[in-house]
Amino acid sequence: MVYKSEFLEQTVTYSGDAISVRSLEELIGGERLRQNEQVDELTRMHQRNSDLQSALVQEMDRLRQLSQELQKSRQGQRNKLADMFTWLPWVKSSATTRRSIEDLLRRQFEMSSMRLREAADFADRLDASKIDLYDEIDRLNRKIIESAHNEETAAARVLELRDAKVEVEGELLLAEPSTSHERELSAKLDRIRRLLAEHTTKLKLYSTAEDRLAALKKNTRQLVETIAHLQSDITRYVTAASEKLDLVAGQIQAIGAAADAANVVLELKQSLDAMTESLNLTTQFVVETQAYFRDNVDTMIDDLDLYDEETELALSRNLAFNESFDELDVEHALTSALASQIDALEEFDDEVEFHIPEEVKST
């Protein structure tokens, strides 16, 4: 005999929790649930409004155009400001509203700042999700390695049991029927068959677990990459927009005030004219009493068409348009890229079928 009796009594140690079909299903089910929740959360973003990203880009663009137009106006070119916003569907005819350009620009800026802040915070939350997913991958890897080791252990045991079975079967053939020896051998064979069934099952389960966990890991990796791309896009955009806003922030008050200045000068001039008979004080008194306009007043008076009612009307319509975006939730909207990539993710594996060997079934 090659095998020894003690061989059958040997305890085989598998690492981790005991495995069974049920426990495997629960493990995979649990992993799948976690992943589905992650995908659901990201998919939810897909269902929300994705216009905001383009709206943000448009706003930046508008600010830039506005500033350029103001600059062009100062250089004596034709003012195209009024044309910029006439395509807006919200345009309604309104009563004369003498809004300040500075007021409008500042509100625009403050609104853009809010949206940018939300976008930046959202990017950080994506970054955090990425880290969490990498942790997931590590965890899955550990589980995969554990399953692989267990698979090897089970395979070795199965081989040993097979050899033992062959040997005992051989001895049984030679044994005298109805003797105690024959009965002993028969009992041993039964035990070997039972152990063989047990460890073969384990072998299959660990092998299956390893495969399925590997599939989950692959999906998690894809999720990570998708998030990483989205996060990188948003971060790039946020960085660019921040720089733009920073550039504007330092100047926006002055730009607006400069745009209003001509109107202010005109209004004052009219008031003075109403009060006194002298007519040519305007330039002089602004230069001498208002240090702020000292360098710009000449060109401002020349460029009185810088600020006209049409411009002011267009700007307030723009503000109304942008105020409607107050309702949009930034983090819910920055998702068009992610949405299409989620759709491209593969489906998870279906149930793995079990094949229990015929000889095990019959015992």
Add this chain to the structure above:
Amino acid sequence: MTEILPGTQIPSRNLVDTQADLYIDNFRKIMRSARLNSQYPDGRALAEHAGVFSSQVHRGLYKGLEIDERTGLPTYKEWTRAQTDITLAAKQIVSLGSRSAMVTKAAQHPDSAHSRNLARYDYYTEINGTQMAPLGSMNVVVRRVDRDRRLAHFHVVLDKLDASGVFVRYSIDLAQQGDAAVASVDGRDLASQSDNFHALIYQFTSLDAEFMFVKLASMAGLQVERVIKGTVGPFFLDWMQAPAGLEISPDGFVATFGLDMAAVDVEATRNNDPLAPATDEKTRATYAQVASKLGYRVFKDRKFVCPHAMVANVRAFAETRGTRNVVYGV
């Protein structure tokens, strides 16, 4: 940094770390000591709003504090940044989720997005509900309504961070005959301001009280009683260009608060503001005509807050300019 329009870039300096925190401490002390009454921007709100700039509050999420070199006050960008964060705080706290989960993850991954999010959560929690200094808002209150004569007396207050970099409050007492130049009044004497009026006042904030008075007085249906412009700033810090004759000691400061009043009940036209530029004779003469027609007189004043050791210096500076001003030591 490129300028969109020449001459519109605000010169600024970035204070970092302890410099920034010292500035904020001083700023809050100044606001408490300045004893600003209702003619000035709300000192308490300014102090609270400025508290958000502190590195202990934002926990390193922002780098430094940008100060307007013209005025010694934080720039419009900084005030807006704090305003944005305070406004979003409640919502972002909810979005960030469970603090205890963030603490665990931040411990596992120091210097990562998790620790940044945790810092952000604590920052938003601390600033949530902070009172903000208004950067541009107007309030109109009815003082008295004489329905027989169709005369409504209003008290108008506009608060703004002006383009010149100082905080300004315009307080205007006027009466409106008939409808809606300033505001409409409902049955319970609550006023809703007209957009026209708001736009007008908003655009005039950089100008003196006198010009505002003249402008309003020239509008049909309005009788102006007083226009007061209270200003917070400029603050002169030791690294800034101070007016000639005003010495700033190292780490010292001179905070100034201007009062510019054009009113029918001012006794005599007087300039007690050592920083107010003198008007040329010709302009003065023109406006004297207007003033006598409208019945107002102009009083300009300024008070100062500085470290105790500098009080005597500041008083001496005022004397050289021919004024006597209130100086509070801190």
Add this chain to the structure above:
Amino acid sequence: MTIDAQHALQTASSDAVVDNLVTQFANQWDCVRELVQNCLDAGTTRIDVWTEYLPGDGFNGTIALHIDDFGDGMDENIIDNQLTKLFASSKEGDLTKIGKFGIGFVSIFALKPEGVLLHTGRGGEYWEVLFHADRTFSKTQLENPIEGTQITLFLKGDRSAYLEATKQVRRTLKKWCKHSETEIFFEDREAGTSELINESFEVSGVGGAHLTPEPGTEIVIAFYDEPEYEFFNRGLTIASTTIAENVLDAERAHRFRYIGFKVKSRYLEHTLSRDTVLRDNNYQRVMAHLDKAASGISSGLIVELAQLVAKPHWTPEDLIGYGKRLRFLSTEYSGVASDRKIFRGLHGENYSAGDLFRAWQADGRILLDEVPTELSKRLSEANIPVIFGSVGMGESGSFPWSALTEILLSYASKHGASTLKGAVIDFFSSYRPRIARGLMSPRQVYISVSLDEEVAPGLLPFLEDTHRVLVRGLAKKLAPFTTFTPLDAAAVPIFLVQHAQVGHLKLPPQHGSLGQAGGIAVNREHPHFLLLLRLYEVEKQLAAYCLAKALLLQDDRDLIMDTALMSAARESL
């Protein structure tokens, strides 16, 4: 340039008016409030009130009381025409100011100061006005700039008078100015103490709420054992009292007997005597807001009760808090949130008003006990509510059972009878006495007896005849009677019904007909039964009828069946 002028007060009649104004307050220190009011009207955002003692010769010295503001200040015109000229007010009818400037200022003379020094600045003019004890004054222009107005009262006194004065000033500030929207600092320079007088606008009672029903009006409201009622305009106290009738009409005073509030409104005014709130249209509007607020705070109370009863273990404070909250709730409960569990059971189960009302509808009783017992446990397991409480000991702090009655009455009036029969009963008989007498302890309802295994032969014919009469008369099926012997000496009624799950016999339900009860058991030792048993020997019909009627008489049940019983007795026997 100095101007020195002596101005005498004008005429004898003016003197009399002035004297009245000087002594206008019952408490002379209330003049401090007037000075604070003037500071607020001047637009200051900070008021510094401070006291110091200036030693003199011997024991007597001078008490200096300073009130400094940083508001508009006064120029000569204002000094001449408003400060020193009485009855003048620049603020008549002006909604943005709350005080009457000249009238208030003169009240400081009630303190009989040796002198009053005033420094003020406005529009580049800086003035000193010194008032003498006889109310004459002198005015001097100053060179050095002054911001706002600084008033100093000089009073003669020793150190103990200084201590008293400081105490009074602080008390006055706390009483009248604690909710001022402007910061008020009080400093005692001798003691070296400094404090902020302002307190946050909140209440500390039970179930509190903080509301802003309209711009300019703010209300904090809560339940109290001894509530306080306070009115403020821009934070200065207009009226503050614990006597509801002083500020509320009779009906509201009753409603708010356990509800205290603070209300701040720019529309409220004080009466001319300044001792209470003016009951004008604005006051009525504020009252409407208060009524609504009071209706709302019972929800908060219900939440607190639900949380309290859910606590597994109670401290003595919890116990007192429970009773207090129930008592408060009973004054305001309108039958809402009827499914919230707010009554504590004895075995971990808690009950809502709806649960108790339904139990009462089924049995006419609500069971209360102070400690868990075997009986209460079995009842609880049988889904019969037994709540924590005590009956028959009168009102107690820990369980006011009248509060329970009131709460159930409110519930009943809102949810009432859902069946026609129930509605008819409700129409004819009031809930109040029925609910009130239904509050009982389990021991009063579930009685320990010795139930006979079978009816004694000597009693059987009598009981069977009575059974027949009842069945016929009520036209209902009834299980055969059993008999029992009471186990203790306490009076036990002539019959009880069985409750299978509980295993006790119990008093029959207080309402509902007998047919709904469990099996009937007769007390064979009851004197009335024994009497009827003897009667049965000679008058079977009558005796059966009388026993049947006796069974119904308990709790006035089905008395209209009396004639039916009589006929049944005649016909069946």
